[in-house]
Amino acid sequence: MWTAALLAVALAAPEPGLDPTVAHALISEAVDSRGAHADLTRLVDEVGPRLSGSAGAERAVVWALDQFRAMGVEARKEPVLVPVWVRGTERGEVLAAAGRPGSPLALTALGGSPGTPKGGIEGQVVEISSLAELQEKGAAVKGRVVFFNHAMGVPGDYRKFGELRTKGPAAAGKLGAVAALVRSLATATLRSPHTGATRFEEGAHLIPAAAISVEDAELLHRLVARGPVRVRLELGCRILPEAMSSNVVADLAGREHPEEVVLLGAHLDSWDLASGAQDDGAGVALVLETARLLAKLPVRPRRTVRFVLYMNEENGLRGAKTYAAAHAAELARHVAAMEMDAGAGKPLGVAVKAGPGGGALVERWLPPLAAVGAGVLLPDEAGGADLSPLAAARVPVVSVIQDMSRYFDIHHSAADTLDKIDPEAFSKTSGAVVWVTYALAESAEVLPRPPAPAPGAASGTGQ
C-alpha cells in the first residue's frame, strides 16, 4: 500500500521522508501490525532462554540471522569471545535454632558465582546494608555469610542498591566471608529470586553468591534481630572456559552516505531463568521490526542503518566491547546510536546525549510521536550498557524512553515471560523506535557530537 505514495513523498519533500506522511505510515504500520510483538512471541517460544555460552544463545544467533534474511536484509555474525557460566542445583535453608524449625531459603545463584562444595556451605549470617557498612565491619565478617539487605521500593532504587549485587560479594570475599546472599533487586515479589551478574576481579578470592527472595530477606532480617542465625546454601553453578559466540549485525546501506552509520541495538542474550521476554527479547523484537519496516520502504534512508544484536550484555558486555574494538575505524562516522533495553513499556518521549543543539534537532522530529504519547524531549539520560564502549568515540546517543514502572517486578527472574507484556503499549514503542531511527538516518543534519567523557568515567556495565 505505501509504495507509490511514499516514493512520491520521499523524493519530493525538502528533507525526503521526514514528511509527516512518512512518519504516519511508519508509526501506524508498527502500531497496527503489532509486528514487534509477533517477533517477540516467536523468539521466546522458539528460542527461549539464551544466556551467553549456552545452546540457547547460539540458537538465538541462528534465529536472528534467519529473521533478517526473511526480510531480505543481509546479516552477518561477528565473533565474540564470551564467559561461560552455568547454573546447577540450588538449595538454601535457614537452619533450625532454639525456638525455630529450619525453613527453605528461596535463592538463585548470581551469574559469575562459583559453586559451593557438594553438601553446601554453612555459616552464621551477618546483615549488611551498604558497602560502607561492610568495610566498617571489616574482619567481623570473616567466616560468616554476609547478607546484603536493602530497601528497594521503586525502579530508581536499582541504581542505588545495584552495587550490593555487583560488588558486594567480591568485597565480602576479600574480608574473609564464606558466602554472600543478596536481597533481590525487585519491586514486586512472590518468592521469586532475581539473578544478575556479580563481579570478582581477576585472581580474586571467589565466594558463592546468591540472590534471595524479598520474603526470605525479610525473614532473615527479623531473625537476625533476635539472635544468631545460621544458613546453608548449596550451589551447583560452574564457571567454564570461555567460548566463541557472536553479535549479529545487519546493514541497510544508505542511499547518499553509506559510510555514515546510525546504530540501532539490543542484546540477544538473556538470563537463564526465563525466556527473557522483557530483558531483552523486547529490544530484539523492536530492532527486527524496525529493520523490517525500513527495508520495505521504496527509498532507502540517506545514511546506513546498522542493526546490532549484541551478545553477552548481561554478564560481561563482551559483545559491546568487541563491536567497539572491531569497528574502531568506523566509529567517527557513527552519527548516532540507540539501544533498546528497557523492556516493553509504552513510550514516554525521547532523550538525547549529544553536543549543543542536539536536543533542538531531535525536537523537530517529535511531533509525529504525539500519536503514540511520546512527542516530547525528556531530560532523561540517553544510554544503554552496550553503547557505553562508544562513548570514547563521542557517538551521539538517542533513547526512546519507556515506562519502566513495572520493569523490576520481573527483571532477571523466572517471571520474565511473554504474558507480562502489553501488546498495545509495546506496539506504540515500536512505532516510536522506527520513526526515530528513520529520522536519524534521513535528516539532512546530523547530531553534534557530545564532549569526550572524563578520563576514568565508568565504561558501562552489564545490567
Place this chain on the structure above:
Amino acid sequence: MWTAALLAVALAAPEPGLDPTVAHALISEAVDSRGAHADLTRLVDEVGPRLSGSAGAERAVVWALDQFRAMGVEARKEPVLVPVWVRGTERGEVLAAAGRPGSPLALTALGGSPGTPKGGIEGQVVEISSLAELQEKGAAVKGRVVFFNHAMGVPGDYRKFGELRTKGPAAAGKLGAVAALVRSLATATLRSPHTGATRFEEGAHLIPAAAISVEDAELLHRLVARGPVRVRLELGCRILPEAMSSNVVADLAGREHPEEVVLLGAHLDSWDLASGAQDDGAGVALVLETARLLAKLPVRPRRTVRFVLYMNEENGLRGAKTYAAAHAAELARHVAAMEMDAGAGKPLGVAVKAGPGGGALVERWLPPLAAVGAGVLLPDEAGGADLSPLAAARVPVVSVIQDMSRYFDIHHSAADTLDKIDPEAFSKTSGAVVWVTYALAESAEVLPRPPAPAPGAASGTGQ
C-alpha cells in the same frame, strides 16, 4: 487501665457490656496494640508451615496451647485423625519438539496427588477449560496429560474455576488420562504455582496432579494451538497412613449461660509451601487476640466464648467434622459461630446467616465498628469451611467480611508470608472481630436460628 471503669459500665448498662464505652475500649485496644500482628509474627517465625500430619502441625498445636495458657485461658487438645500427604521432589518440563527447545514447567503437586514413578510421566497435552468439556472429550484424553486452563482474573473467579483443581484430576483419571496439570488459581503471578487440595473418591484411580504457574499455562496454551506438545512431570509426593492430630479448643465460661456457646474459629493447619501467614495464620492470630482481650475483661460475657483452632481445613476438613461429631449434643446450644479464614485484609462490614430478624439484631451492634470502617451489615454469605458441618444443627453464622482483593495473589503459594500483611489493616479487623464476638456473647438476645439446609446440600469443602 480498663479494669475499674469497665467493671462499672459493664455491670450498670441495660445490656451489660454492649455499652459503647466497652466497644471503644475493646476495639481501640485491638487496633492500638496490634496484638494480632504480633501473634501472627511469632506463629510464622517460630512454627512455620503446618500441613496436617507434619511435625510443623504438631508444633503449632503445642504453640497454640501455650498461647492460651500464657493468657490464663485453659485450653485442651481434642483428637482428630488426619490424612497425611507429603511433598517430594517436583520437576516439570515441556519437551523439546520441532522448532522448539525443551523448557522447565514451574509446578507444584496438588495435595492428595499420588507421586509419579521415578523418572516421571510423559504424555501429550490436551487442553481443557471446563469439566463439561472434559466429558465431551471423553476417551480422547486416554493416555494424555490433561491441562486444565481457565481465565481466573478476579478473586470471585476462585469459586467459578476451583472445581478444575478439586475435581478435575479425578475426572480426568476416570477417563484414562495419565496426569493432570491445573493452571494456578491466582490473581497475581511471578511464576509461583499455587497448590491446594484435589480429591479422589475412595478406591478411585489416582493420577498425578500438579498446579502449574500461570506463565507456564499461557505458554502451553500458545504451544498447543500450534501443534502437539509433550510434557514430563516427576512428583515425589506420597500419601501416608492417617495419623492422630488435634484441634485446640479453649473456653471462656459465660457468667450467666455457660451452657450457651459462641464459637470463634480459625484453622491451625496451612499448606507446606510457606508459613501460611494469610491462610490461616491471620485467622489464628485473630482468635488468639480476641481470647486475650476478652480474658482480660473484669466481667465475663454472659455466654461461653469457645475458641477453636481447627486442624486439617486444607485437605480434609477432618477437624471440623470431628468437632461437630464430638460436640453433637451441644450444637443446639451453639448460639453463633464465626470463622476467620479470609486473610488479613481490612474489615468491610459484617454478614450473618440466621433466621428472620438476625440481621436486625446484628445491626444494633454495628455502630462502634464505623471506627474501623466496618459498621455496615453486608449481604455477603456468612460462612467458613470449618463451620459447614454445623449447618445441620442450624447454628447461626456471623462473618466479619474482609477485603480479599489481593488474597488470591499469594493463596496456597510459597509467597504466603508475613511481609504481605499490612499491620494496620489487620489490626482493624482484629478490633472488629473482638467486638462482634463480645456482642454475640453478651447480647440479651440470641440470633434466631436459620432454616435447616436442604437435604444433600454441600457440606463444605477444604479451601
